[in-house]
Amino acid sequence: MKKETQIVSLGRDKKWTKGVVNPPVFRASTMLFETMEEMRFASKNKTxxxxxxxxxxxxxxxxxxxxxxxxxxxxxxxxxxxxxxxxSGCLLSFLKAGDHLLMVDNAYEPTRALCDGLLAGFGVETTYYDPLIGAGIKDLIQENTKVLFLESPGSVTMEIQDVPTLSQIAHDHNMIVMLDNTWASPINSRPFEMGVDISIQAATKYIVGHSDVMMGTATSNEKHWEQLRENSYLMGQCTSPDDVYLASRGLRTLSVRMNQHEKNALKVANWLATRPEVDHLRHPAFETCPGHEFFKRDFSASNGLFSFVLKEGNVKSVTALVENMHHFKMGFSWGGYESLILPVFGIEKLRTVTNWDSKKPLVRVHIGLENVDDLIADLEAGFERFNAAL
Structure with a gap:
C-alpha cells in the first residue's frame, strides 16, 4: 500500500475498533478477571x-x-x-554507568541538557560529534561506546546526516543506532531501511498536528524491542488514552497536511531566497542546506519547518522582525496547522565541536496551512521593520 492508504487503514483492526471507524477512547487502570485462568492468560500475553x-x-x-x-x-x-x-526513555533503557554515548552536536537542546546533566550524573560519558562527520565517526568510537544518537535534520541549523554510513559503522562496532526522526514524521523517510535500530518521534508535532497534545513514540526493530518495551514500562512511561485518541485521529490526515505544509514552505522559502537580507536558507530541499545530498537520497519529501540565516542583524533588529506579526506567532514547537517564527540567539553556546557565526542571526519558521500570500506579506512587513531597526 502507498503511505496515504496505510495512514487511513492501519490500526483499525476490529478487535480494537469494535467495528466503528475510529478506535474509541478506552479508559482503564484496572482490568478485572473472573477466573485464575483468565488472569494467567492475560499475564502470559500482556505484551x-x-x-x-x-x-x-x-x-x-x-x-x-x-x-x-x-x-x-x-x-x-x-x-x-x-x-x-x-x-530519555530510549537512552536510559540501553545505557548504564560506565557506558559511552556518541551524540550529534546539533541535537535538540533538551537532549543535550539530558546528556550533560542526568546521564553524566549516572556515570554515562557523552562525546558530541559533527553532524556531517560521515565515516569519520569511527575515530570517536571507544570500547565502551554503546549508542550512536542521530537527529536528521538537526535541530534549528538543519544539517542532514549520512544515516546509512553512520549506521553501518555503528553496527560494525556492536552499537545501537537511535534517530530522532521527528522532522520526517513516519512517512517521509524509511529509518530501518537505513540501518536505524530505534526511531523516535515527538508525536506532539506532525502526528498530532493540532498543537494540543504532548506525546512521544519510539519504534524499534526486533532485536531491541523487548528491552525498550520492558525498561520503558519499568520507568512508568505511559500515555493517556484521550491523548492517544487525538494522536490517532491526527494521524489520519498526516499525508494531506504534510503535502500542504511542504507546498507552502517551498513557496515561502523560494521567496526568502530572493530577499537581500537573507544570507542563505537552511531548508533540506535547498542546496544551501548542509547535507542536502543526503536529503535527496533518503527523504521522500520535506515539510513546513526550516531556518534562514540573515547577512547581518542584532537583537534589536531581529526583535523588530519577529514582533507584531499578524499570522506568524512565536512559540517553542512546530508541526501544528499554524505558522510560527522563532529567532534563535546563542547557537554557538549549544555547539561543542562545530562552529557557528554568531554575527549572522538565524530565524526558524514553521509554515502552516494559511494562504501563502498572506504569510509572505507578513514576512515582508517584518523585513521592513528589521531594516528600519538596523
Missing amino acids: NGEMFYGRRGGPTHFAFQAAIAELEGGVGTALYPSGSAAI
Missing part, C-alpha cells in the same frame, strides 16, 4: 495486545502503536508523555 493493566495500555493504545510501528517499518512502538520523554 501481545492482551488487556492486563492500564499502564500496559488498552485498545486505544494498541491500535495507535500498531499503526506507527508499521508506518515507520519497525516491529513495536512504545508510547511516552512527550518527545523528550521518548528520548
Whole structure:
C-alpha cells in the first residue's frame, strides 16, 4: 500500500475498533478477571495486545502503536508523555554507568541538557560529534561506546546526516543506532531501511498536528524491542488514552497536511531566497542546506519547518522582525496547522565541536496551512521593520 492508504487503514483492526471507524477512547487502570485462568492468560500475553493493566495500555493504545510501528517499518512502538520523554526513555533503557554515548552536536537542546546533566550524573560519558562527520565517526568510537544518537535534520541549523554510513559503522562496532526522526514524521523517510535500530518521534508535532497534545513514540526493530518495551514500562512511561485518541485521529490526515505544509514552505522559502537580507536558507530541499545530498537520497519529501540565516542583524533588529506579526506567532514547537517564527540567539553556546557565526542571526519558521500570500506579506512587513531597526 502507498503511505496515504496505510495512514487511513492501519490500526483499525476490529478487535480494537469494535467495528466503528475510529478506535474509541478506552479508559482503564484496572482490568478485572473472573477466573485464575483468565488472569494467567492475560499475564502470559500482556505484551501481545492482551488487556492486563492500564499502564500496559488498552485498545486505544494498541491500535495507535500498531499503526506507527508499521508506518515507520519497525516491529513495536512504545508510547511516552512527550518527545523528550521518548528520548530519555530510549537512552536510559540501553545505557548504564560506565557506558559511552556518541551524540550529534546539533541535537535538540533538551537532549543535550539530558546528556550533560542526568546521564553524566549516572556515570554515562557523552562525546558530541559533527553532524556531517560521515565515516569519520569511527575515530570517536571507544570500547565502551554503546549508542550512536542521530537527529536528521538537526535541530534549528538543519544539517542532514549520512544515516546509512553512520549506521553501518555503528553496527560494525556492536552499537545501537537511535534517530530522532521527528522532522520526517513516519512517512517521509524509511529509518530501518537505513540501518536505524530505534526511531523516535515527538508525536506532539506532525502526528498530532493540532498543537494540543504532548506525546512521544519510539519504534524499534526486533532485536531491541523487548528491552525498550520492558525498561520503558519499568520507568512508568505511559500515555493517556484521550491523548492517544487525538494522536490517532491526527494521524489520519498526516499525508494531506504534510503535502500542504511542504507546498507552502517551498513557496515561502523560494521567496526568502530572493530577499537581500537573507544570507542563505537552511531548508533540506535547498542546496544551501548542509547535507542536502543526503536529503535527496533518503527523504521522500520535506515539510513546513526550516531556518534562514540573515547577512547581518542584532537583537534589536531581529526583535523588530519577529514582533507584531499578524499570522506568524512565536512559540517553542512546530508541526501544528499554524505558522510560527522563532529567532534563535546563542547557537554557538549549544555547539561543542562545530562552529557557528554568531554575527549572522538565524530565524526558524514553521509554515502552516494559511494562504501563502498572506504569510509572505507578513514576512515582508517584518523585513521592513528589521531594516528600519538596523
